[in-house]
Amino acid sequence: SYELTQPPSVSVSPGQTANIACSGHTLDNKYASWYQQKPGQSPVLVMSQNDNRPSGIPKRFSGSRSGDTATLTISGTQSMDEADYYCQAWDIDSGVFGGGTKLTVL
């Protein structure tokens, strides 16, 4: 079965840039989306189609893909960005999630 791999945790200082990677075989021919989930809340779509930011999502969030790795970048990270982040991609007819990355802002 298809798998997406994310680092379990990423730490960043306030104001710095956080990069969260998501890798998967043949991800270079798929679209990745990203979700932010804060404790006790439903996930929120923060990036679609690798680099398309939905309306209402701050401009400090951006996305990219290089080869089999998609990356969510948060520039000028704020304390409110501390959350779990999940990538998702579609393999044929299956929607697969990465294991999630806990972003700590300290």
Place this chain on the structure above:
Amino acid sequence: QLQLQESGPGLVRPSESLSLTCTVSGGSIRPNPYYWAWIRQSPGRGLEWIGTISYNGHTFYNPSLESRLTISVDTSKNQFSLRLSSVTAADTAVFYCVRLNTVIRGNDYWGQGTLVTVSS
């Protein structure tokens, strides 16, 4: 503003079936380019895609759940439903109903989630 609301029992006995319904309000379940999906999250764990259905009943299921899974849609009630049979404690999770926007290829609306516990 589109809203999705899950409903169903919060406790299910092992070996029985889990049934949930998602009611969509503030918009119709009918039109393309939207599909409708179920996603779950076991306590302290990550997200798991369960399956997706179109308004006319075309389904995509997680292969690991397919043998126990049925997702259906009722356009007259603006609802879609999930049935998972032969549940075990491993099926305990928060279940989310979600809109999949096929244009942006992302799940852009989520329900608040409902916790289903499998226990005797």
